[in-house]
Amino acid sequence: MPTVDVHTHIYPPSYITLLRSRTTVPYIRSFPSSPSSPDSDRLIILPGEDSPSTPSTSRGRPIGPEYSSLAHKIAFMDTHHIDKSVISLANPWLDFLPAREAGSAARSINDEVDALCAEYPGRLYAFGTLPLSADTATIVGEVERLKGLRYMRGVIMGTSGLGQGLDDPALDPVYAALERTGQVIFLHPHYGLPAEVYGPRGGEYGHVLPLAMGFPLETTIAVSRMLLSGVWDRFRGLDVLLAHSGGTLPFLAGRLESCILHDGHLKKEGRTEGRRGVWDVLRTNIYLDAVVYSEVGLKAAVDASGADRLLFGTDHPFFPPLEEDAKEWHSVNANYTAISKAFEGNDEAAKAVLGGNAMRILRLD
């Protein structure tokens, strides 16, 4: 059974050119090199990480060829015994583009990524990118076009939707098109939480709080809003793969279901009955990647959605090796270790998570 990485990003060359052409977040900024920081190009994509008060070592991250080079991706896969990767444009995708540019940019990027996959037949597949700032017809058109591209297997999407989140009813035609064409949404965070929640000392902790807390909490809130707005009551066949093992949804699902049941307002409006429950959606419509860096988290993900709905991932090229000369990535091995510990004595389940589930769910060759 092959090993498949479903959470692995790329900024294809045209996207790098786009980022270099910009002067505000998201962009690539060249800092004058100094003895203590030899990397002069930094990728600055997160909201708030470009403020003048942010220490330069917290401002973005060094950007090297691993962000855009397919050869680097394949070498990384070989080092870590990954047979197939389902690559996706990294955040913030095309969310920031003006409406008039989004449609053509999405078509061009999707064609480019599909062509990249064709360079390594059988090893690379992809999630496409939607022009979410464009009008609905343009977005739906791209969903339908993606269905016809050889290596595309779904779409990656942030949490902002058309600008008002994923519980926005204006997204219904997009959800309908994705359900109709059988394409999975890979739901991925980017916007995090407002900086105030990290307090006045938040900047001292580098990127830790936005990445370790902001990202998973953003995902969890986004999927909860989808649930509460009845997305899966209306689109019972809509499948969503949640990044980072669901943010924290497996852990909070019980509390979420309890809070819905106990809510006086929802009850008065008759909305606590007849809806699909959190656990039902978790076990029917939601897939989780296995990017959680611990046996504790991985087991909770398995308990929540089932071992047949969990898919191995790496988050490459983020979280690179801890030592400059290391070949293997600590972050990848942490996820491998979590899987082997969680499934000790159950090789079949481990193989399913490592690749079998992705092969089946994403219909890989």
Added chain:
Amino acid sequence: MPTVDVHTHIYPPSYITLLRSRTTVPYIRSFPSSPSSPDSDRLIILPGEDSPSTPSTSRGRPIGPEYSSLAHKIAFMDTHHIDKSVISLANPWLDFLPAREAGSAARSINDEVDALCAEYPGRLYAFGTLPLSADTATIVGEVERLKGLRYMRGVIMGTSGLGQGLDDPALDPVYAALERTGQVIFLHPHYGLPAEVYGPRGGEYGHVLPLAMGFPLETTIAVSRMLLSGVWDRFRGLDVLLAHSGGTLPFLAGRLESCILHDGHLKKEGRTEGRRGVWDVLRTNIYLDAVVYSEVGLKAAVDASGADRLLFGTDHPFFPPLEEDAKEWHSVNANYTAISKAFEGNDEAAKAVLGGNAMRILRLD
């Protein structure tokens, strides 16, 4: 082995009087009764839940005698076979008081709660309340005074600390006093997350998002900030009981540890080495209550901190029965069920979580 509830709140009579005397959040507000809402008194404590745009059914919650009556507390305990309860003032405690009033209010409330416990010897204990808006000497003085009160076993605390969060170094004398006197902090959320994270439709979902997401995420961020600022490196004997099974810390601990290890800024500052790791603190200084409403969450909590560090709780008087005439509380039974399922075939561990751990850790008679 007795069953002990460590997460159970009370608003003692003097606190109710205080809330009734106020006209802004937190307060008790009387709405004119109507055929559809017979309850005219509503307890409005959460930031943002009193805005004119909030539907009245989402504005606060009905308040009855179960919030302040000891007889109701004892009846609730009897119904649910709870032998002992460690009661605590409910949020937002005394956080909102002007500095000059806080010290005497804390002394008076703590004496009142200790006296309430004396009415049912052996059945009631308490966590005290600190005057956190007062000067440090006053706060430390109250920590020391609490140590001498018969039924006090620690303090309940929100996440705002002295106003700048729990990673504020100005809290060090308070942490030192708590460590020195061997009193546990029961860390409890109140402030949630800024309303913007719930999006423009957040209000339609009643209290679900602030309670199911905001509360646990607030706790998780607060404890992560404590970790990052080195609180447990400086106070290695400081014990903290986290509400709602740690918010989501058990699930996110792996990601948090990984993000610390990989952070370029922390690394350059030499702060990734020599610190105590997340798992070490989880298994040495942190206790978790078992208020998580699911077997999935409960197992993750056990895996993260150990079955000897998990303590049964109910969150009474919140999440009352779903049906008006029900005697048993669905929310309580959800937590009982999670424990019995998670520990099927391991009665000793179940008994420890239900009461044995609390007896030992809080030195109950």
